[in-house]
Amino acid sequence: MNAATLMIQGTTSDAGKSLLVTALCRWLARQNVRVAPFKPQNMALNSAVTADGGEIGRAQAVQAQACGLEPHTDMNPVLLKPNTDTGAQVIIHGRAVANMSARDYHDYKSIARTAVLESFHRLAAQFDAVIVEGAGSPAEINLREGDIANMGFAEAIDCPVILVADIDRGGVFAHLVGTLELLSESERARVAGFVINRFRGDIALLQPGLDWLEQYSGKIVLGVLPFLHGLHLEAEDALPRELTVNETTTRRLRVVVPATPRISNHTDFDPLRLHPQVDLRFIGPGETIPPTDLIILPGSKSVRADLAWLRGHGWESAIHRHLRYGGKLIGICGGFQMLGQHIHDPHGLEGEAGTSDGFGLLDLRTTLEPDKKLRNVHGTLTINDAPISGYEIHAGVTTGPALNQPTAHLDHGPDGAISNDNQILGTYVHGLFESPRACSTLLAWGGLTDAQTIDYTALREAAIERLADAVEAHLDTGALTQLLNNQTAEALP
Numbered sequence: 001m002n003a004a005t006l007m008i009q010g011t012t013s014d015a016g017k018s019l020l021v022t023a024l025c026r027w028l029a030r031q032n033v034r035v036a037p038f039k040p041q042n043m044a045l046n047s048a049v050t051a052d053g054g055e056i057g058r059a060q061a062v063q064a065q066a067c068g069l070e071p072h073t074d075m076n077p078v079l080l081k082p083n084t085d086t087g088a089q090v091i092i093h094g095r096a097v098a099n100m101s102a103r104d105y106h107d108y109k110s111i112a113r114t115a116v117l118e119s120f121h122r123l124a125a126q127f128d129a130v131i132v133e134g135a136g137s138p139a140e141i142n143l144r145e146g147d148i149a150n151m152g153f154a155e156a157i158d159c160p161v162i163l164v165a166d167i168d169r170g171g172v173f174a175h176l177v178g179t180l181e182l183l184s185e186s187e188r189a190r191v192a193g194f195v196i197n198r199f200r201g202d203i204a205l206l207q208p209g210l211d212w213l214e215q216y217s218g219k220i221v222l223g224v225l226p227f228l229h230g231l232h233l234e235a236e237d238a239l240p241r242e243l244t245v246n247e248t249t250t251r252r253l254r255v256v257v258p259a260t261p262r263i264s265n266h267t268d269f270d271p272l273r274l275h276p277q278v279d280l281r282f283i284g285p286g287e288t289i290p291p292t293d294l295i296i297l298p299g300s301k302s303v304r305a306d307l308a309w310l311r312g313h314g315w316e317s318a319i320h321r322h323l324r325y326g327g328k329l330i331g332i333c334g335g336f337q338m339l340g341q342h343i344h345d346p347h348g349l350e351g352e353a354g355t356s357d358g359f360g361l362l363d364l365r366t367t368l369e370p371d372k373k374l375r376n377v378h379g380t381l382t383i384n385d386a387p388i389s390g391y392e393i394h395a396g397v398t399t400g401p402a403l404n405q406p407t408a409h410l411d412h413g414p415d416g417a418i419s420n421d422n423q424i425l426g427t428y429v430h431g432l433f434e435s436p437r438a439c440s441t442l443l444a445w446g447g448l449t450d451a452q453t454i455d456y457t458a459l460r461e462a463a464i465e466r467l468a469d470a471v472e473a474h475l476d477t478g479a480l481t482q483l484l485n486n487q488t489a490e491a492l493p
Contacts, residue, residue: 003036003124004484004492005159009134009150011175015166016197016225018059019233021133023467024480025066028129030468031493036123037063039133040116041078041149043088045264045301046235049376049391054094055079058267059133062234066464077119078112078148080105083262083302083350093119096372099349109146113156116148120157128492129484132159139182151187160192160483168198168227173209180217192483193222195475200227223475232274232463234267252279253448254292258315259284260306264299265393268332271433271456277448289318294328294446297335299430303368303396304345304356307338316359328446329361329424336416336426337396340364349395361424362417364400371395377429379410382418386441390431398428 006024010017021037028035039060048061048071056076064071073094080088087101090108092115100108123130136143138150138161146152154161165175180188194213199206203224210221257269259282272280283289295318300306310316323329331339340358344367347353358365376391388408400417407416407427416427425445433439434456443451471477484492 003127004129004487005124005132005157006129006480006483007132007134007154007159007161009138009154009161009163011137011139011163011165011179012169013136015175016164016195017133017135018063019197019467020162020164020195020225021131022059022063022066022233022464023471024131025063026464026468027471027477028131028492029067033129033492034127035067035129035131036069036127037067037075037133038120038123038130039076039135040120040153041080041112041135042076043080043082043135045081045262046267047079047081047265047393049374049393050075050094052094053374055091055096055372055374055393056094058234058265062460062464063131063133065460066468074119074122077115081264081301089301094374106146109148113146113148113152116153117156120153134161137179138187139179141182151183151190154190155186159190159487161190162193162195162222163191164195164197166197167206167224168200172196173213176213177217180219191219193220193479195222196224198227199224220476220479222479225470225474228466228470231466232270232459233467234270234460252277253294253443253446253451254290255280255294255296255446256290256292257282257296257298258310258313260298260300260309262301262306264301264334265332265430266298268298268430268433269296271439271454274456274459275439275443275452275454277452278443285313289314292322292327293448294330295319295322297329297331297338299332299393300334300338302350303334303337304343304354305351306334307343307356307358310338319359319361323361323423327423330442330446331424331426332432333392333394333428333430334396336428337366337398339417339424339426340366340398340400340402342366343396344368362400362402362419362426364398364402364417364426366396366398368395369397373428375412377410377412377415379408379415381408381438381441382406383445384437384441386435386437388429388432388435388438390429390434392428393430394428402426 008017008020042057044057046058047055048058050073051070054073060076061071079091082088135149165172272278339362342365344355349368372395378389402417406414418425436453440451440453
């Protein structure tokens with residue numbers, strides 16, 4: 001190992017691991033440190049296509065941006081994409097290798113561990129520093145055997161660990177102390193300090209608790225990050241906590257997205273959540289489907305199962321009623337496949353082998369094939385010739401007359417379909433709304449007059465900069481630098 005390495009672990013999921021790794025990566029990059037992000041094992045349905053043509057967690061792609069790098073499969077060598085409550089597609093070095101039950105994957109971990117260490121050592125040989133993100137919590141004692149995601153990895157490469165906890169959830173001291181108590185002696189010794197995340201209020205009122213924590217644990221508190229109101233950073237997996245961002249505007253386009261059980265790449269909708277003229281809502285089970293201007297069917301890791309879920313929750317009749325009253329409908333990836341006549345899964349790639357009837361709104365049909373299509377794409381919409389960039393991640397091969405009226409012309413050929421009555425649009429392109437002109441064009445197509453253009457990439461960059469500012473303002477950067485310099489003969493800047 002050549003690079004200085006620091007691992008961020010959390011007391012819970014969504015404690016702030018991804019956020020802190022992103023912040024530290026940009027903080028180091030500002031100092032001209034050659035830094036890379038790394039997550040040994042990720043379980044997420046939000047993914048990105050890498051420069052080397054593979055697939056990694058979306059959070060690691062954002063962290064790569066924070067480092068000024070193109071995403072690479074070595075940054076997330078093991079990605080698990082759940083397709084049932086007890087099973088997932090296993091992706092190694094960016095490529096799907098199998099669908100496995102949780103029990104089968106537990107037996108497979110020794111092979112996955114080899115992939116993890118190979119990727120890490122390649123990064124460590126290329127960069128000055130590697131900032132590693134754990135998964136879930138290191139105190140999940142039922143998963144300790146063969147662990148490659150948290151302390152098992154930290155022990156294998158012998159790196160220090162920072163433990164982050166979310167005070168906004170409540171019980172932050174119990175989370176930190178309880179996590180320490182459940183670690184082995186060597187693992188506890190590896191924890192170099194704590195970071196408390198999402199604090200609101202007067203820090204003086206928190207100080208007695210911080211003093212007690214340091215005295216009780218013998219570990220330092222490296223800092224307390226404030227709750228950064230309005231901060232947007234793409235979620236690793238779970239739907240965002242704040243589903244509605246914009247509270248006031250003079251004119252809104254109402255957009256609803258069904259929150260299906262296996263929704264994937266819901267980061268597609270982040271530019272719409274942030275758009276000042278759009279009221280976007282995710283509609284979950286048991287919620288009334290409201291009147292709207294635009295319905296968007298999202299991507300899915302289990303298209304036929306999510307299609308059945310939509311039917312079972314009244315979406316088919318709601319979509320037909322929506323279209324009768326002149327509403328617009330978009331299907332992205334799996335949602336696009338649902339718009340057709342049939343979805344065939346002869347190999348049982350996403351569940352039991354078989355065929356499901358689609359909504360029958362476009363004259364096309366899809367067959368799921370073992371070879372997944374992974375590529376970054378560029379082109380133009382057929383509406384207004386608006387330029388688009390995005391990525392494809394899908395196993396489906398779609399055919400049919402509806403494709404003769406495509407949504408976009410991409411570098412490799414036509415994509416998607418638009419209905420003859422111009423009410424329905426389907427595409428395989430994820431990230432469609434991140435291209436400013438494409439976003440405003442599609443919003444205008446959906447019914448928004450005088451649609452504003454927003455630069456989503458600039459908004460993401462501003463959020464990353466804001467995180468790095470928070471590190472410099474609220475964390476003990478001297479102690480962080482010392483943790484990194486203790487591992488390398490040549491001091492970092």
